[in-house]
Amino acid sequence: MFAVRLLDGAVRQFDHPVSVAEAAAHISPKLAKAALAGRLDGALVDTSTLIERDAALTLITDQDKEGLEILRHSSAHLLACAVKELYPEAQVTIGPVIEEGFYYDFAYARPFTPQDLKAIEQRMRALTQADQPISRRTVSRDHAVQYFKGMGEHYKAEIVASIPDTEEIKLYSQGSFTDLCRGPHVPSTGRLKYFKLMKVAGAYWRGDARNAQLQRIYGTAWASRQELDAYLRRLEEADQRDHRKLGKQLDLFHLQDEAPGMVFWHPKGWTLWQQIERYLRARLDASGYQEIRTPQMMDRLLWERSGHWQNYREQMFATESEKRDYAIKPMSCPGHVQVFNHALRSYRDLPLRLAEFGACHRNEPSGALHGLMRVRGFVQDDAHIFCTEDQVIAETIAFNTLALQVYKDFGFTQIDIKLALRPTLRAGADAVWQRAEQGLREALTACALRWEERPGEGAFYGPKVEYHIKDALGRSWQCGTLQLDFVLPERLGAEYVAEDNSRRRPVMLHRAILGSMERFAGILLEHYAGALPAWLAPVQAVVLTVSEGQAEYARQTEQRLKKQGFRVEADLRNEKIGYKIRAHALQKIPYLLVVGAKERASQTVAARARGGLDCGVMRVDAFIEKLRDELKVLNGF
Incomplete structure (x- = not known):
């Protein structure tokens, strides 16, 4: 007899070896169904791992951090399996988990195309529907080297050969595909439902530019459809916020091949830099x-x-x-x-x-x-x-x-x-x-x-x-x-x-x-999606004229604000006011100060905050106080 102690303190007695999955079934059929792996005396193990002595057991589900990492690592193997079935000449190399996803590097004669990615993802989904069991076996180092060489997987054989003699060699199989891995993995491919392939990029074998170039396929995997959809929405939002796009749109900086990894700061971008440094x-x-x-x-x-x-x-x-x-x-x-x-x-x-x-x-x-x-x-x-x-x-x-x-x-x-x-x-x-x-x-x-x-x-x-x-x-x-x-x-x-x-x-x-x-x-x-706070914005306000008759008043207002230390421009172009407002809104200017005939006569400005918020008509002194209050972060000490 031996005892399995659970996280909640409960103890189960067994008179014969049981797998983690079998132990889970004795605890709760519902929990056994959800279990992806186990933590046995502190070590992460597959659900097929046998328990033969007194041990402490924690079951890992997709609600645990380790469970999500196991889902992603198993998804990387699923990707490799699909690639090998579709493109048998491709050689597999490594496929680790990364933040919010996974990747796998392949050696293949031609570049993978977007159409290839669609086909690979479709094959991955077919493999999940087949719900193939994932099994593990331990082999000798020499056996693993010869096994992968015999399959033409020279990169994988090289990895095995570099593993120290003291380390155990584990092979994981699903269907006709076998890969080297420390594990653990999910019990079967049917557990891998919510994934998506994202892109292909170049990579060097072992990260060394002197080695052969490989193709890296990136993917993401999640525990639920809701989490996957939320992640894809975040990516879409992140793409809209990409600082490289904003740098071009807002005329802040650029990079070019003559100075790789070095930044050419434009006047507005350098103004942002100076505000950060000054603060x-x-x-x-x-x-x-x-x-x-x-x-x-x-x-x-x-x-x-x-x-x-x-x-x-x-x-x-x-x-x-x-x-x-x-x-x-x-x-x-x-x-x-x-x-x-x-x-x-x-x-x-x-x-x-x-x-x-x-x-x-x-x-x-x-x-x-x-x-x-x-x-x-x-x-x-x-x-x-x-x-x-x-x-x-x-x-x-x-x-x-x-x-x-x-x-x-x-x-x-x-x-x-x-x-x-x-x-x-x-x-x-x-x-x-x-x-x-x-x-x-x-x-x-x-x-x-x-x-x-x-x-x-x-x-x-x-x-x-x-x-x-x-x-x-x-x-x-x-x-x-x-x-x-x-x-x-x-x-x-x-x-x-x-x-x-x-x-x-x-x-x-x-x-x-x-x-x-x-x-x-x-x-x-x-x-900030480029909409920087007023104290950081390269241009804090723009004075816009409704017609040519307000040009002189607009210049006076611009100079008055500049003397107060504000970063202000005047737009005196002979364009419709709606056009000018839209143009500066795209530049994410914190404040637009519209001056027409009424504002010139009353020595006021019609202030609009970023986002189209109407701040009303106010005297210039009142706007100065309003903007000064927003800049207290920079000037408050």
């Missing part, structure tokens, strides 16, 4: 930061001492002059340590907060570049706090307060906190990492924050707190970071004179609130 600079100044500027390019030897050359070289641009090797900075940290080291620092100088709007360059793969969201040349709102270990908690609380206020001012109120822990490739001893990770945990606790831990995702020199903001569509964007670093100060010789006159290493807190300024501008554009 943040004022916040930093009020929070005790000192702004500095460090070189764009520094000797390779400094980057070797910092550890970047060994751990970050592939993403760095390098150059040479007079037989010296240089790197263009991908981040500002080593430069800030040089400023700290340039003077003899005392414990009385700490915490020292050094900030820089630092221009950085990173050699991102060309295929990963995406408008403002993924670039090669960007500016970080970078800062480094040099402090004692006793000051870490206070500085973390201060930074957290500042970051949350900044996000709120920009219109973001939903913030998720993640704690990224030590990666495989890292500098510093494990004891130092343990100290740093525990220090951040204590600091987050002091901030009264809840957080999710992410093993393996820290920077190479220290763990980091990540701030993920949610936009109007519920999408999450990782912007702010706070990294606790004991390593870099030691590598670069930073020290201060302690109260007892001894020399000690400072703790270094790397922190950013917006992250990349370019990316944050793109997030703002998509969050």
Whole structure:
């Protein structure tokens, strides 16, 4: 006899081995029908997994996060099965789950077309209707290699060959299709009902541009028709909010092949940039930061001492002059340590907060570049706090307060906190990492924050707190970071004179609130669908004439508003007023001030807010006060 303990504390006794599915049936036939997988003593398993001893069992359904991931992973296998049935010459490679969906990479002689995608999706639906059982078997590494080679699946054989001998090799089969996978998977293809194929894109084998190019088919899968339809509606809305389209429509910026991943800012776009920077600079100044500027390019030897050359070289641009090797900075940290080291620092100088709007360059793969969201040349709102270990908690609380206020001012109120822990490739001893990770945990606790831990995702020199903001569509964007670093100060010789006159290493807190300024501008554009708040809008108001008779009054009103510091234009074109209103509405101008003969005579304006809202006829002074009140976010401190 053995006992299976359930999540609710109930216990079931069995005198013979039972599968997870059979155990579920003893618990509740309804729950057994809904179960996609199980968690057995903490490990995710298929419902076919046998239980032969005392164990704790949790059933996983499509209402669980793990259940949705299993649905999506099984959908990736369903996609591969359909492709192999329709195009037997295609070779399968990898098919992982991604956020809100999945993809599978294929090697195939010709490009897949939109018609191919329709045919593949139809075959996937036929496979779900057939409700084929999905089975698992464990094989030896050599057997799996020979199996896939015999099928002509050379990519899959290469994957198997790279798996360590200590790892179990599992093969999953449905119908005539067999794939390598860790699992678990749904019990049968009939569980996969709500999916859609989205697009085809290029990809390199193992993500290396030196390898063969593959075709990546993206799809999405959900637990219900309602969730799938809602997701597709969000995609449609996201497409309308695409910052690249808005950048062109609103004449903000452009990108071109001569400078891949570098942004050409137009006057209106640069005005938006300046408002973001002006606001943040004022916040930093009020929070005790000192702004500095460090070189764009520094000797390779400094980057070797910092550890970047060994751990970050592939993403760095390098150059040479007079037989010296240089790197263009991908981040500002080593430069800030040089400023700290340039003077003899005392414990009385700490915490020292050094900030820089630092221009950085990173050699991102060309295929990963995406408008403002993924670039090669960007500016970080970078800062480094040099402090004692006793000051870490206070500085973390201060930074957290500042970051949350900044996000709120920009219109973001939903913030998720993640704690990224030590990666495989890292500098510093494990004891130092343990100290740093525990220090951040204590600091987050002091901030009264809840957080999710992410093993393996820290920077190479220290763990980091990540701030993920949610936009109007519920999408999450990782912007702010706070990294606790004991390593870099030691590598670069930073020290201060302690109260007892001894020399000690400072703790270094790397922190950013917006992250990349370019990316944050793109997030703002998509969050507001281009209809930026008045304090950020490149043009805050336009004065429009009904006829030529109001031209002089319109110019006077424009100049009067400009003298108050507002960004205003006058539209004196000899066009119908309805035409001009529509044109500026498409430009998402916050306020349109219409002046006709009556307004000129009464020295007033007929104000219209964005969206067609009639604000009524008012004197110019009254409008000035109204607009000034909206700009208090920028001018309120």
